[in-house]
Amino acid sequence: MNDGTSPNEGTVPCMWRDGAFFDLLADAAFQHKQAANASKLDDEGYASQRFARAAILAAALSVESAANCLLETLDIPKTLRSEVDRMTPLGKIDACLRLRGHSSIAYGIREVQQIAELVKIRNDHVHPRTSTIPAELGSEKVGDTHSFVPISLESELWPSLGISKRSMFWSHQSSQAVLKAVSGFHKYVLKTLMGLKADEMKRILASRLEVSTMQLHLVSDDVLKELEGAREWGADLQFFGVFLPPESAPISTSASPKIGMKGGENGRQKIVWLRAPRNEENRS
Secondary structure: OOOOOOOOOOOOOOEEEOOOHHHHHHHHHHHHHHHHHHHHHHOOOHHHHHHHHHHHHHHHHHHHHHHHHHHHOOOOOHHHHHHHHOOOHHHHHHHHHHHOOOOOOOOOOHHHHHHHHHHHHHHHHHOOOOOOOOEEEOOOEEOOOOEEOOEEEOOOEOOOOOOEOOHHHOOHHHHHHHHHHHHHHHHHHHHHHOOOOHHHHHHHHOEEEEEOOEEEEEOEHHHHHHHHHHHHHOOOOHHHOOOOOHHHOOOOOOOOOEEEEEEOHHHOOEEEEEEOOOOHHHOO
């Protein structure tokens, strides 16, 4: 594979296990970045709001993805797995922790209360309903070509997240608060309660290629870029350890490979390129 455009003739049967966790976190970081950039142009108008909504929902789904990834690690009877799978994301994570022999979630702490609110936000979007918001109609103001009537709206805030309960009020500040909350929660569960190292987190959460008994846990270059950039927007995801700079590790075939993707016709096929450092003695 020299030109990066066509695969070798020989193929090896394998299985790709697609996990959405890091993709969702990267989506949240990317959409928040767009919301922040748009806010500079339209003063928190619709463009900023729509990106903030997308960021918040992707962040919420990362919690659900983490819960499902943890469930996959359990060696439990099918009936018990089915019962756990029907729980809320927080309940599922709590059950997985206890079944793995860890301490239960402390529901009273801020990191968990924020995610409990985020799960409610996610549910409200899955089942959207018409809501009533107090409003005040102001006096007409006449311009050169149009007349204007201001409408003042006021929304309640989620007490722990500190963002509006109505998505029409969200801004890049809202998505930033959620990114920080999700980052803190994942760190609390995976590092504080479970005591996982970065490699162990990656084995649980990342997509992987399964070839016979070998597994390669992979995160794409584009995803790594967004995860690295999240720190600029207030969410430090360094504890995942998935984006160490290449120069920080010696060149060896055991170094984690990176991947790039190329879409196929009609979205039905995707080519994934594995890119890994080579040993010095193998270089020509």
